[in-house]
Amino acid sequence: MNFRNTQRGAIDGNGVALLIGGAALGGLLVYSAMSGHALPLWPALAVIAVNLVAAGRMLWLKIKAKKP
Numbered sequence: 027m028n029f030r031n032t033q034r035g036a037i038d039g040n041g042v043a044l045l046i047g048g049a050a051l052g053g054l055l056v057y058s059a060m061s062g063h064a065l066p067l068w069p070a071l072a073v074i075a076v077n078l079v080a081a082g083r084m085l086w087l088k089i090k091a092k093k094p
Contacts, residue, residue, distance in 0.1 A: 040087070043080035047073050 051073045058065040 038084075038087075040080045040084035044077060044084070047077040047080065051077070 051070065054065060054070055054073065057063075
């Protein structure tokens with residue numbers, strides 16, 4: 027039995043990481059706007075890094091899947 031491609035949903039693990047990272051960055055922006063404080067640098071950079079890695083991995087897997 028082949029368990030390698032068992033993902034059948036519309037959103038894979040990388041998509042979930044992008045959604046969570048986007049929600050976290052949105053939360054940081056809302057917190058910054060409502061409190062009047064500057065956006066916390068290190069948490070914002072960490073969230074951006076997670077989003078970039080997840081997007082790069084998703085793109086890499088899509089390109090890899092198109093090749094025969």
